[in-house]
Amino acid sequence: METDFYEMVYELVRLIPRGRVSSYGAIAKSLGAGGTARMVGYAMRHAGTAYPPVPAHRVVNSSGLLTGKFHFDPPEAMEERLAAEGVSVKDNKVVDFKKVHWDPRKEL
DNA sequence: ATCATGACCATCC
């Protein structure tokens, strides 16, 4: 079973608009804590077992780097999905990260 | 309660 923390993360991630990406740190801050960025990633690891599914591929690190792509199955799925949604990925990082970055604190 | 781990982040060298 998932904890409340995970659920909060999942909900927020599910709110990410199509064709946009967010960062672990931004999500963590939106949850009220600044140092829980790692927990967001930890939650993402459980995201695969969560339902409804969480678009974890829309979550990257502060640099727009696809740090967790190797946790996907298969790893290529991450950039493929992003590309399919209009987000270009180059060398494991999001192109025009600044433009497609979705900050929950601002957008919400 | 303590220890070790982690899909991070910022800083320092």
Next chain:
DNA sequence: AGGATGGCCATGA
């Protein structure tokens, strides 16, 4: 530029 270090905090044994 790229590697190493410390800090942040939740989870599980």
